[in-house]
Amino acid sequence: MKVSERAQHLSIWCTLIMMFTFGWVLWGLLYMLPPPMATLSEVEVAAFYRANAFDIRLGAMIASWISAFGVPFAVVIAIQLARLEKQDSPEGAPVWSLLAFAGGILMTMFLVFPPIVWGTAAFTAERAPQLTTILHELGTLTLVTTDQFFIFQMIPIAIVSLRVKHDEYSAFPRWLGYFTLWAALVFEVGALAFMFKSGPFSWNGIMVFWAPLIVYGSWVTVTCVVILKALARQAGMSSAA
Numbered sequence: 001m002k003v004s005e006r007a008q009h010l011s012i013w014c015t016l017i018m019m020f021t022f023g024w025v026l027w028g029l030l031y032m033l034p035p036p037m038a039t040l041s042e043v044e045v046a047a048f049y050r051a052n053a054f055d056i057r058l059g060a061m062i063a064s065w066i067s068a069f070g071v072p073f074a075v076v077i078a079i080q081l082a083r084l085e086k087q088d089s090p091e092g093a094p095v096w097s098l099l100a101f102a103g104g105i106l107m108t109m110f111l112v113f114p115p116i117v118w119g120t121a122a123f124t125a126e127r128a129p130q131l132t133t134i135l136h137e138l139g140t141l142t143l144v145t146t147d148q149f150f151i152f153q154m155i156p157i158a159i160v161s162l163r164v165k166h167d168e169y170s171a172f173p174r175w176l177g178y179f180t181l182w183a184a185l186v187f188e189v190g191a192l193a194f195m196f197k198s199g200p201f202s203w204n205g206i207m208v209f210w211a212p213l214i215v216y217g218s219w220v221t222v223t224c225v226v227i228l229k230a231l232a233r234q235a236g237m238s239s240a241a
Contacts, residue, residue, distance in 0.1 A: 005235050016220075017073050031055070048136075050124070056119060060120075062140060068111070069108075077157065081156065081172070084172065110149070116139075117142065144190050169234045183218075183219040186212055
C-alpha cells in the first residue's frame with residue numbers, strides 16, 4: 001500500500017473513532033443527546049448547568065480534541081472525488097472535489113463550536129440565569145440549525161457519483177450518490193428550529209434533531225466503509241502494478 005493510501009486509510013479510521021466518541025460525549029457528558037427542552041425557563045436552564053457543571057466542562061474539553069473529525073473525512077473525500085474527476089476530464093480542474101473539500105471543512109466548525117459554548121455556560125454556572133440561557137440557546141441552535149455548509153460537501157459527492165464514469169476502484173458508486181442526496185435534504189430541515197420551541201420541529205424534535213442525527217451518523221459511517229473498501233481495491237491495483 002502506498003503512503004497516500006495508508007494516510008487515507010488512517011484518516012478514515014480516525015474519522016470513525018472520533019465521530020462515535022463525539023456522540024458518546026454529547027450523550028454522556030454534555031447531556032445534549034437530546035438537548036433539554038427549549039421551553040425550559042431561565043432558572044431551569046441555569047439549574048441544569050449548575051447541576052452538571054463538571055461533566056459539561058469535561059465534555060467540552062474532550063470535544064475540543066475530537067469534534068473536528070470532519071477534517072480528515074473531507075480530505076479523503078476530496079482526494080477520491082478528484083481521482084474520478086481527473087479520469088473523466090484530464091484537462092479540467094477538479095471543481096467538485098474542491099467544493100466538497102471546502103464544504104466539509106466549513107461544516108466542521110459547527111460541530112466544534114457548540115461544545116465550546118456549552119462549556120463556557122458551565123464554566124461560571126453561578127452567573128445570572130439570563131446570560132447562561134443565552135449561551136445555552138446559542139450552542140444548541142448552532143448545533144441543529146447550521147445546515148449551510150453540509151450541502152456543499154454532499155451535492156458534489158452526489159453529482160460525481162451519478163454523472164461521472166466509474167471504474168472498479170471508485171469510492172463513489174451510484175447508490176451512494178442517491179443516499180447522499182437524500183441525506184442532504186434531511187439536513188435542511190434543521191433551520192426550522194428557529195421557529196418552534198416544542199413539537200417535531202423544535203431543537204430536540206424528531207424532524208430537527210433525531211432524523212438529522214441518525215441520518216448523518218449513518219451517512220458518515222456508510223461513506224467511510226465504502227471508501228475503506230475502495231482503498232483496499234486501489235492498494236491491490238498498486239501491488240499488481
